[in-house]
Amino acid sequence: MTPFKTVTGLVALLDRVNVDTDQIIPKQFLKRVERSGFGQFLFDDWRKCSDGSPNPDFMLNRSRYRGAQVLLTRENFGCGSSREHAVWALQDYGFTVILSSSFADIFKTNSSKNGLLTVELAKAVIDEWFQRAMNQEGYRITVDLKTQTLTGSDNFSCSFEIDPYHRRCLLEGLDEIGLTLEYESAIAAYERTHGEPWQAVVSHTAG
Amino acid sequence: MMEKPGQPTLLYIDRHLVHEVTSPQAFEGLRLAGRKVRCPDLTFATIDHNVPTTDRWVLIQDPIAAKQVMSLRENCKKFGITLYDLDSARQGIVHVIGPELGITLPGLTIVCGDSHTSTHGAFGSLAFGIGTSEVEHVLATQCLPQSKPKTMAVRLNGQRAWGVTPKDLILGVIGRIGVSGGTGYIIEYCGTAVKDLSMEGRMTVCNMSIECGARAGMIAPDEKTFHYLEDRPLAPKGRDFERAVTYWKTLPSDADARFDREVTFDISAFAPQVTWGTNPGQVVEATRCVPDPKDFSDETHRHAAERALEYMALKPGLPIQEIRVDRVFIGSCTNARLEDLRAAASVIRGKRIASSVKSMVVPGSQRVKAQAEAEGLDKIFKAAGFEWRESGCSMCLGMNSDILQPGERCASTSNRNFEGRQGRGGRTHLVSPVMAAAAAITGHFVDVREWFAQGQIAAEVF
Numbered sequence: 001m002t003p004f005k006t007v008t009g010l011v012a013l014l015d016r017v018n019v020d021t022d023q024i025i026p027k028q029f030l031k032r033v034e035r036s037g038f039g040q041f042l043f044d045d046w047r048k049c050s051d052g053s054p055n056p057d058f059m060l061n062r063s064r065y066r067g068a069q070v071l072l073t074r075e076n077f078g079c080g081s082s083r084e085h086a087v088w089a090l091q092d093y094g095f096t097v098i099l100s101s102s103f104a105d106i107f108k109t110n111s112s113k114n115g116l117l118t119v120e121l122a123k124a125v126i127d128e129w130f131q132r133a134m135n136q137e138g139y140r141i142t143v144d145l146k147t148q149t150l151t152g153s154d155n156f157s158c159s160f161e162i163d164p165y166h167r168r169c170l171l172e173g174l175d176e177i178g179l180t181l182e183y184e185s186a187i188a189a190y191e192r193t194h195g196e197p198w199q200a201v202v203s204h205t206a207g
Numbered sequence: 208m209m210e211k212p213g214q215p216t217l218l219y220i221d222r223h224l225v226h227e228v229t230s231p232q233a234f235e236g237l238r239l240a241g242r243k244v245r246c247p248d249l250t251f252a253t254i255d256h257n258v259p260t261t262d263r264w265v266l267i268q269d270p271i272a273a274k275q276v277m278s279l280r281e282n283c284k285k286f287g288i289t290l291y292d293l294d295s296a297r298q299g300i301v302h303v304i305g306p307e308l309g310i311t312l313p314g315l316t317i318v319c320g321d322s323h324t325s326t327h328g329a330f331g332s333l334a335f336g337i338g339t340s341e342v343e344h345v346l347a348t349q350c351l352p353q354s355k356p357k358t359m360a361v362r363l364n365g366q367r368a369w370g371v372t373p374k375d376l377i378l379g380v381i382g383r384i385g386v387s388g389g390t391g392y393i394i395e396y397c398g399t400a401v402k403d404l405s406m407e408g409r410m411t412v413c414n415m416s417i418e419c420g421a422r423a424g425m426i427a428p429d430e431k432t433f434h435y436l437e438d439r440p441l442a443p444k445g446r447d448f449e450r451a452v453t454y455w456k457t458l459p460s461d462a463d464a465r466f467d468r469e470v471t472f473d474i475s476a477f478a479p480q481v482t483w484g485t486n487p488g489q490v491v492e493a494t495r496c497v498p499d500p501k502d503f504s505d506e507t508h509r510h511a512a513e514r515a516l517e518y519m520a521l522k523p524g525l526p527i528q529e530i531r532v533d534r535v536f537i538g539s540c541t542n543a544r545l546e547d548l549r550a551a552a553s554v555i556r557g558k559r560i561a562s563s564v565k566s567m568v569v570p571g572s573q574r575v576k577a578q579a580e581a582e583g584l585d586k587i588f589k590a591a592g593f594e595w596r597e598s599g600c601s602m603c604l605g606m607n608s609d610i611l612q613p614g615e616r617c618a619s620t621s622n623r624n625f626e627g628r629q630g631r632g633g634r635t636h637l638v639s640p641v642m643a644a645a646a647a648i649t650g651h652f653v654d655v656r657e658w659f660a661q662g663q664i665a666a667e668v669f
Contacts, residue, residue: 022625031271033231045627076387082322084338113340180348
């Protein structure tokens with residue numbers, strides 16, 4: 001995973017609650033066996049009209065949000081399916097940070113495994129950022145994970161909380177699988193001492 | 208397995224279930240890093256999400272879907288993983304086959320790259336959905352770092368009326384606590400109404416835990432659990448089974464256990480549920496009307512309700528029973544087990560579906576399909592005008608060709624009514640199998656309890 005660096009990014013607004021992963025990346029695009037190339041399908045049903053042309057009403061199609069890196073949205077973002085393709089699509093499109101008052105659990109975990117920073121803020125603070133970003137075209141936010149602060153281009157600023165372990169993983173770009181593999185002898189010892197007969201699988205064959 | 212200060216707990220994973228959609232990138236990650244699958248014998252794969260439910264023996268037409276299926280076959284072969292392929296009598300939706308094969312057992316940790324892994328919690332196992340990076344982590348290490356979640360008790364007491372099914376209980380709960388009411392929690396379902404549920408009913412309830420945001424939902428194992436598991440192909444046998452039961456009996460929470468949050472509902476007053484919006488929390492009793500967004504006090508939720516009604520093409524105040532449907536789908540990991548099919552069949556026996564409705568039944572697994580056919584359920588469905596299909600996820604998420612056309616309205620026994628979930632522009636109403644079956648007959652929703660009251664359906668179904 002690439003270490004997370006401080007970013008100053010254009011803010012795009014998605015003023016909806018409960019945005020589910022079926023909207024972020026519709027199922028017809030989950031058949032690919034690669035991790036890349038999902039950005040073109042991000043929010044596909046919302047971004048495109050039924051004839052495939054861009055939907056002028058959808059925010060990501062507005063010229064003022066072209067090149068946005070920070071997505072500002074509402075509560076329970078990423079609910080529903082566990083598809084990690086949702087995170088890959090957001091990143092491939094160009095987003096590096098998502099700000100919301102809450103995230104679904106699996107989406108949040110998937111994000112942290114890929115270096116996509118999810119920042120949770122109180123609803124009133126999210127409202128404040130919405131106001132400021134809406135009123136000023138080209139509004140940018142600087143996201144500093146080391147100091148855990150957000151600073152807008154009008155110098156409005158706030159701090160945010162993040163789990164220290166996740167913060168470290170993001171900042172150092174840690175290979176978590178590599179970390180766990182360092183405990184190989186402990187895992188093997190656990191398997192020797194804790195295995196009840198039924199925990200190991202009874203002999204099985206493909207039926 | 209291990210706790211270190213400042214780090215998430217490292218859990219040992221007892222069973223890892225794998226399917227074709229969320230695994231290819233994980234296997235690719237292993238290959239790139241030169242890693243192996245640590246415990247192929249604890250890993251089980253099947254093909255369910257994108258497969259056709261029509262003819263098993265023709266090649267998958269969609270070349271990208273076919274490539275995904277081929278990838279899983281190659282990966283299972285290369286890494287020595289058991290695969291229940293399309294020609295296997297054990298193939299089916301991953302959350303249906305886990306329990307029916309005895310892969311799922313009480314007290315185990317179970318993960319799968321699918322959010323409905325919460326289903327397996329019905330056996331008192333800790334089971335939750337994970338993303339592809341975590342799939343790779345488990346494949347490589349058989350462990351998973353996890354932060355400890357909060358705990359919630361959902362206590363359901365009272366007696367279910369005829370026609371009020373496990374699906375109605377969980378939809379009723381989600382409607383009351385909201386689609387993010389369980390976020391950050393693991394739910395334990397308890398109370399007399401949960402005890403009364405069959406194992407299949409418990410699976411339906413646990414399955415939809417994720418629809419209120421809880422990664423896992425569980426129910427204390429009891430005699431019903433042990434009875435269900437006895438003689439399952441991969442469950443322990445003989446003396447091992449007896450020893451296992453002795454251990455499983457120690458698993459239930461203490462009577463005075465404290466939870467971070469507790470909610471209690473008397474389900475005697477619950478009625479059959481029908482969703483009206485675009486998330487499972489937007490749900491109402493079949494006896495009522497489509498709600499008016501004006502009645503929502505919170506502005507954000509009012510806007511969400513307005514948007515949902517616009518998408519669903521519904522007017523506030525319309526009685527639920529006046530909503531007409533074009534399609535009926537009986538299937539999915541929520542409601543495609545034998546009891547679900549029996550219940551639906553009891554409603555349609557001797558009747559014909561409305562001429563305007565296209566209906567299909569997709570059994571949850573090949574075993575469920577075979578059992579249903581042995582009981583003659585397929586004949587009842589076909590005689591009524593239903594299509595009888597091969598097992599798979601099918602129209603629950605529409606990754607294969609089983610999709611709604613734009614504007615079509617569907618009574619569905621699945622778990623998600625998100626915009627476009629069953630096909631772009633499709634409109635989904637989540638209901639129980641008996642409610643779906645009744646809607647197929649009349650062409651609109653009904654309160655199925657009235658059919659019981661009129662003696663149209665045999666009471667012993669429930």
